Amino acid sequence: MSIQKAAVLGAGVMGSGIAAHIANAGVPVVLLDIVPKGAENRSVIAEGAVQKLLKADPAAFMHPRNAKLVTTGNLEDHLDLLKDCDLIIEAVLEDPQVKRDLYARVEAVRKDGSIVSSNTSTIPLKILTQGLPQRFARDFLVTHFFNPPRYMRLLELVAGPETRADAVKAVEAFGDEKLGKGIVHCKDTPGFIANRIGTYWIQASINAAMDLGLTVEEADAVMGKPFGIPKTGVFGLIDLVGLDLMPHVSKSLQTTLPASDPYQAIYRTPELFKRMIADGYTGRKGKGGFYRLNREAGKRKEAIDLKTGEYRPQQKAELESASLKHPAEVLSHHDRGGAYARAAIGGTLAYAASLVPEICDTVAELDAGMKLGYNWKYGPFELIDRIGVDRVIEALEVAGQKVPALLLTAKGKSFYRVENGKLEYLTVDGAYKPVVRPDGVLLLEDIKRASKPLAKNGSAALWDIGDGVACLEFTSKMNSIDPEIMAMIQKAIGIVGKGMKGLVVYNEGSNFSVGANLGLAIFAANIAMWPTIEESVAAGQATYKALKFAPFPVVAAPKNMALGGGCEVCLHSDAIQAHAELYIGLVEVGVGVIPGWGGCKELTLRALNNKKRPGGPMSALAQVFETISTAKVSRSAEDARELGILRPADGITMNADRLLADAKAKVLALAKDYKAPEPQKLRLPGPTAEAGFNLAVADFHRQGKATKHDVVVAGALARVLAGGDTDMVDEIDEDRLTELEREAFMSLIKTPGTLARIEHMLETGKPLRN
Template identity: 65%
Template sequence: MAEIKKVAVIGSGVMGGAIAAHVANAGIPVVLLDVAAKEGDRSAIAKGAIDRLLKTDPAPFMHNKNARLITPGNLDDDLNLLADVDWIVEAIVERLDIKHALYEKLEKARKPGSIVSSNTSTIPLDKLVEGRSAEFQRDFVITHFFNPPRYMRLLELVVGKKTSPDVAKTIEKFCDVNLGKGVVHCHDTPGFIANRIGTFWIQQAINSAMDLGLTVEEADAVSGRPMGIPKTGVFGLVDLVGLDLMPHISASLLSTLPPKDAYRDIARDVPLFKKLIESGYTGRKGKGGFYRLDRTGGAKTKQTLDLVSGEYRNEQRAQLTALDASKAGGLKGLVTSDDKGGKFAWAVLSATLSYAADLVPEIADTVHDLDEGMRLGYAWKRGPFELIDELGTGWFADKLKAEGKPIPKMLAVANGRPFYRVENGKLQQLLPSGDYADIKRPDGVLLLADIKRASKPVAKNASAQLWDIGDGVLCLEFRSKMNSMDADIMAMIQRAIGTIGDGKSGPYKALVVYNEGDNFSVGANLGLALFALNLAMYPQVEEMVSGGQQTYKAMKYAPFPTVVAPFGMALGGGCEIVLHASAVQAHAELYIGLVEVGVGLIPGWGGCKEMIVRHQQNKKRPGGPMPAVGKAFEIISTATVSRSAAQAQEYLFLRDSDGITMNRDRLLADAKARALELSKDYKPPVAPEIRLPGPTAKAAFKLAVDGFVASGKATAYDQVVSDALGDILSGGNTDITEIKTEDDITALERAAFMKLVRNDGTVARIETMLETGKPLRN
């Protein structure tokens, strides 16, 4: 199997540029070519695309320095740059004649054996390679990325009749391991998987909302979280994608779908939508869409479109019985509610799930492929067959039959059996043949969900569990709400330390801290903290702070290695456990930071101490005592959060030696491998000697914050919290001649923390965060 060391992207538009950026995120050099500009710099179009990418939000680059890996050029002068490229991605306009003309050029310029792929989702592969040589057809595939490529995990892979198996394997491995994609094999059919089902779902939801008289807010409230679909719901999603894009997707599908495809029966032209597009109301990228912000009089009022009158009005909260029924009875409660919300939910799901159940094996081989496509491409919590299983295949079929609707093919195959089952600890799926087969994970993928199906925890309590993940490695899993840190998690860390012991004489030799939630950890459990504060249970609060400090310190200096594997948000206490790890194996999408100042607190579980040490030991910092503590003060006082694991290394939340995994499904396996490697001759770290500048630094911090308060960039209570933070980072009444221990710094943390929790300003910040999810600027 060949190795991909350099990539070229042809076409620097929205998709092409973003694909190039994401390849650069993987540390791979990229050539980005577009048509030559008619005047001035002939490569200006590709260069302009790079400039645009650096300003785009959400950021296509995981770190701006990755832009240096992209070499811009043009198709007239720079085809020679393809001579050493291993993979060429075509991402140009969806016109077959223009693609064919490009491929003719590529065939002459590319090196023998280089892979060529198209990002198309509308043109069949057979049509794309018409007239090309046997060698070109052997090396050609479709790689359909989803927008934005950095954040959307799905990559639909289509191979041709003449595509080399080695080419398919090379692309699949690279997109999986290097780009972090969930690669799903699709058949060469219109829209592949996600857009085929997703477009049907959107159209059916819009039709049903209008037919049943739902408002935009009501339709999105029902079609969002209650169905396990992103909170945008259907109208919010169309605003995000672009209302003007929908007619093009529909027209493309209608031009290629089979004559009796169910989408043809529901496709509609809505005059209101056409009017919106013509008026520039194309969604978030335009003047608004189904939602808009009214800025009249300087205020920002969120408004929604009235689907009947076509006029905007202030947004209204959805009040539907179906939403309450969903909370009590789950998905079945939602679709059986007899109000218009329930009728809407059933109309959407019955049609969409039936459509999906008729598409296997037409568009892909298995139900799991379709579920993966919708989870990774449209961010559904559960795919269509998982949703049917939640309702019950027998129940779903009976309800369709009672309404005189046809039973789709795979539902008939199920005949009352589930699409997924666990057999001998293995997750299995129902095949079109009627047999069940194990779901096979790619090599190098280890999922905690699979381990949990096949075993029982070594230990558990209300907020955490310990799992044996093989080869002498234990995994500590958080399972509290939002993986918030509490006393039970601290107790389980201590339990793990005791269970592993010296890491040599027992069955276990290392610990991995990992879970498969939406986020690694959002920090300490603020609800419990507020409860204690309202009852003035200050000794219990101080015990919680002290207990966390002692637990993290015990983990840091344990005689065995602990590898923490964070992903998503790792905030506050979730960041602090990362800072105390022997090593970190982070997912590339890591949003980590010490954000306690937002709730009127300071990092109290050793976070301040660890940031002092890291900045003092940073070889890149300027000399002297002030730059290190000044940088730590800046990062903590502004609640700085990284926007990627690469940026987390810049802020020293991660060390240069810490690993980064691109594919979320590979994170646990990579963390386990790191733990096993460390365990071979592991020795705990040597305690640092800390020297701090004392009152001089405290005065400098206060002067800086006073300036921010005076200019309106910081509030009066920010000054109070910053003063407490300054007490810690300056070292208190000390100077650089005195050596401080870690315990000295954590004692300062405790004192500052307990001073702040007795302040009404901190209580108000905690209350506001719990009530609104937003910080109070008091």
């Protein structure tokens, strides 16, 4: 069974977000909610929810046109819209009776074989199906999404004893392939996996911080990088999700967990938290939370004092333990931060170990739940392995805590190991089993365990991913483009050219690439090494040109940020297979230069070759000028198509775990009758277009929308895109455009305004508006 149409009942934050993401997958979806008392428009709640989604930041829709796939209505007049839906997701009030009443009404109209699910985060499935017919129970399961549904990858699935296996498989496939989710199967227990562990961790961390007298900054600094936890830490995370949400989740767990559960012993709500909620200090969605931006004091960053409840200027954490890099070092440290980590993380790891196999069958599933649902870099059992199983056991014994049976089973071993190049996990009976990936998933991390690179240097590596396809991986800090990556591109072209079918450019870092290494540029500029800088620009242009005209297909597979030089890699590839969450663009003007490695040339070619573009070449060039001069970055892969970076034949993959396999398949498809592209000739308007662009920028400057140095940078860009001293009757080649790029780049890098922008970006991470 495949899911061709869906419905979401309940248009609150979660329900509407789920509907939007189903629409992102190209699937029509019905969104219904109640009829408000006295409302003239009986469907105002669902209609209003879609309007809010269109204004949401971060955006809920990957493209505004996806909203057209959402049909709105209400639960009294439009239940008949469910008749042809394959999947009906309930996301109403967390009240079992309210849900069951709605299910009875749904049961009366839904078609045979349709699947009904609940997005509950707290109510066990067995309670939800009480008193409902067997037909309903066979088609019912829990699909617990995390907020916001577009961006959070976890989808917890809970099946009941009567749930059809094929219904579970259909929802699993839909969530995985269409919605891009990481699927984790949970047992029907309170809080399932992620919220069961996550709520305990948050509570233990709050308790420890307050008991030990830590500031919120100290607690979040200690909790972050060493443990692979996002930099929000605990208090920043609560601000993000909303302090007012905490009592609801906690109350549900208190109600449903047995009195003997360790969570019951640590639960407490400080008076400060109650007062904050009552006064509207619920986090980012309120007037502030544990952190706030005080606009009355000139946008001063402030944090709350956990003792007094008063706000004060935010301060840096000075604890020595906050500067340590390895979790074992932090946990063994003598200062308050070490004690905090032992209380917060130590207790959480023990709690997690005590819950397998109660809440899920394997440690791998529990780890996946925390990584996908809370963005932890390491799951609890991966973290135990990093610290050392025996060290964790010893720490628990010293603290007088009970050591869970699963930890004792792992004593002297680890929860994960690599055997014959395959990753394996420890089972509850002490044996090891392989970690099995779903069909169609290919991960570079698995290939790297089982093989050696074809070539490697300090910033990149080349891997054989099978079937004659190689993968070029960036490994520099933030995958910034440096001379070693350029050297590896050239080396890869040579290796792949000797009998391999093609190349994928891909990595599993947080971002594809943040662009050129600015530190190298500013170093060379500060000592006036202009010839060296020009040689570097020319070498980059030559390298990207060699990539474009290589005798085999090259497919770039970017995800998340692909900026500047990273974007230019994609522009020079034969095709792009992009992850749906792609934030790509040529952002060089932010540091006072223009794209210098062929980005101007390639985006111009894409625009001129676009048969659907309106008007003549001037219209196409104007679009490119606007895109580059304003440093536009796509808000999704679909948006990148609108910017002209992705072409019609380029593909989009919803699930990041499937990106490499999809890119490899595209290489193999292109390789069947591959011919390298021919260099193109261009006819560009020359000085006429350059003058037009400069007039537009001057007008923006007069309106205060462009700074003085913006005018300088845009002027250099205008000359490049116009083709220099040419005319529409003349032909120029691609090399002439790259020559113009290089001239413009070198003229800008020598200006004080550009050097100031680069230094400011390196110091603050933000662009300078000079």
